[in-house]
Amino acid sequence: MISSFLLSQKFTIDTLLTDKISIRAIQLWDGKVWYAGTDSKFGYVDLENVNNKKQIRLSQKSLQFRTLAQSSKYFYAINIESPAYFFQVDKKTLDFKVVFNDNDPTAFYDALKFTDNNFGLAFSDPSANQRLNISQTRNRGANWINCKNCKDFPYLEKGEAAFAASNTNIASFRNVIWIATGGAKSRIYRMKNKDCYWQVFETPFIQGTSSQGIYSIDFYDKNFGIAVGGDYTKQADNVNNIATTNDGGQTWQIQASRQNAGYMTCVRFRPKTKGKELVAVGDQHISFSSDYGKTWTKISDEKNLYACEWLDKNTLILAGKDKIVKMNFQ
Numbered sequence: 001m002i003s004s005f006l007l008s009q010k011f012t013i014d015t016l017l018t019d020k021i022s023i024r025a026i027q028l029w030d031g032k033v034w035y036a037g038t039d040s041k042f043g044y045v046d047l048e049n050v051n052n053k054k055q056i057r058l059s060q061k062s063l064q065f066r067t068l069a070q071s072s073k074y075f076y077a078i079n080i081e082s083p084a085y086f087f088q089v090d091k092k093t094l095d096f097k098v099v100f101n102d103n104d105p106t107a108f109y110d111a112l113k114f115t116d117n118n119f120g121l122a123f124s125d126p127s128a129n130q131r132l133n134i135s136q137t138r139n140r141g142a143n144w145i146n147c148k149n150c151k152d153f154p155y156l157e158k159g160e161a162a163f164a165a166s167n168t169n170i171a172s173f174r175n176v177i178w179i180a181t182g183g184a185k186s187r188i189y190r191m192k193n194k195d196c197y198w199q200v201f202e203t204p205f206i207q208g209t210s211s212q213g214i215y216s217i218d219f220y221d222k223n224f225g226i227a228v229g230g231d232y233t234k235q236a237d238n239v240n241n242i243a244t245t246n247d248g249g250q251t252w253q254i255q256a257s258r259q260n261a262g263y264m265t266c267v268r269f270r271p272k273t274k275g276k277e278l279v280a281v282g283d284q285h286i287s288f289s290s291d292y293g294k295t296w297t298k299i300s301d302e303k304n305l306y307a308c309e310w311l312d313k314n315t316l317i318l319a320g321k322d323k324i325v326k327m328n329f330q
Contacts (some may be wrong), residue, residue, distance in 0.1 A: 009329060013096065013302060016317075016324045017045040017053065023319040024306045025068035025112075025167035025264075027075065029091065029170075031316050033324055036065035042089060042096075045324060047311065058087050058096055059124040066164035067112035069120060071140045076114075078122055080164055087123075088141055088224070098145035102135060110162040111170040114141075114213040115177060119194055123170065123179055125161040132156060132179070132189065132198070147196065148235040154200050159184025163229070166214040166266040166307040175327055178249050181228060182213020203252045206230060206240040216266045220275035223248050226293045228280050230263035235284055238262045242280075244293045260286040261298040266308045273313070281308045281318055 002084075016033060022036035023037040032044040032052075035075070040063040043055030063079035075089040084107040086100035102109075104127050112122040117139050124133040132154055134147045145159065147153060161183045162169055169180040179189040186207035190199045206212045223246055230241035238260045243252040263282045270277035278289045286300040304321035311317055316327040 002320070007141050011299070011327055011329045012326065013255060013300070014326045016047070016050050016326055018212075018323050019055070020322060022064075022124045022306075022321050023324065024066040024165060025077070026307050026309055026319045026324070027068050028309055028311055028317065029070060034068065034070075034266075035319055035324065036075075037324075038062075038064050038066045040065075040079075042075075042077060042087075046243065047315075047326065052300050056094060056096075058089070059085070067109055067122065067167050069112045069114045069122075069167075071082045071114050071120065072117050074139055074141055076120065077114060078109040080108050080110055084109050086135070086141075086144055100135065100146075101131060101142060102133075102146055105131065107133070108161075108164070110164040111167050111179075113167075113172060113177075114159070115172040119192070121170070121177060126156045126278035129159065130155050138194075152196050154198050156181065157185040160187070161210075163213070163215045163232075168218065168268075168307070169214060171217045171219045171225065171246035173219045173222050174177060176219075176248065178217060178219065178225065178229055180217045181209050182207065182215065184208060186213035186229075188214075188227075188245075188252070189216075190249050195232070199254075201250050203227070204240060204254050205243055206237075215264065218267050218269055218270050218278075224275055224292075225249060226267055226269075226278060227252065228267040230282075232263060235263040235282065242293060242296070243283065255294050256296050260296040261287050265306045268310055269275065270307055270317075271310050271313045279308060279310075279316060281305045283320075286318070 021037040027034045040057040040059040046052035084102040089096040108125040114120040120137045122172040186205040188201045211232045214227045219225035227312040267280040305318045306320040
């Protein structure tokens with residue numbers, strides 16, 4: 001049934017942007033795809049007119065951005081590696097400035113998300129004390145507080161960290177935020193009501209080495225969510241690399257083990273399908289599920305794509321190595 005459905009649903013892939021850049025974080029706003037990537041590059045390309053584009057460099061240093069988020073007035077991007085600079089970019093003028101620094105020598109920011117117009121949260125690999133290293137704002141990004149030493153934040157296991165793969169190992173729904181880790185342990189951290197009290201849940205996901213674990217999560221509502229990933233160094237491996245939850249992340253059920261296209265870096269629920277349809281992208285494929293993530297079919301061999309966001313039900317934007325593309329479902 002899935003094959004019949006997919007065969008009847010055609011799609012095209014159009015290239016929006018080509019450049020010498022690796023893009024692992026995108027945002028959609030004002031009819032444009034906004035991106036941050038390697039060599040300190042930040043910019044946009046128009047979804048309808050690809051000639052309408054602009055790119056700037058946020059630093060004279062060759063910084064690498066793998067995070068991007070937005071509030072009503074600004075974009076925010078953080079470079080990986082230390083020192084980590086929190087850049088604020090005006091949406092209208094593209095004027096930018098650094099609003100916060102994390103100088104911890106272990107700083108390596110994996111993801112950044114605004115859950116509403118005021119509250120934003122970014123997280124980095126753990127500092128020397130093995131606590132989850134989180135920076136947050138409660139006033140639209142004007143001020144940031146680093147919480148790596150907050151006593152209520154949980155400890156990570158030795159060798160447990162996170163992947164800066166697509167800015168999607170963090171998710172939120174209303175007052176709930178989830179973070180996914182990988183490596184020696186692949187777990188889910190959940191916070192409710194912005195109270196800085198985190199719960200930690202084990203998963204049956206592939207884990208144990210530095211390249212294994214959850215790379216991306218998405219939640220349809222406060223209960224139903226999905227996690228994808230695998231092993232970056234063995235991308236064809238497809239054992240225990242997809243899981244779903246029906247209780248807000250407390251317990252997870254493995255799906256389609258040995259029956260999927262392998263390593264995935266980004267997963268997204270398709271709009272207006274009530275959580276039934278999803279797309280996932282990996283370095284070597286684009287895959288689709290039409291049954292709540294239980295079974296998957298590879299629908300494209302398009303390679304070197306890392307990040308994905310739905311513009312609407314029939315338009316998917318993807319970005320990766322040297323390109324941004326638009327997938328149009330018909």
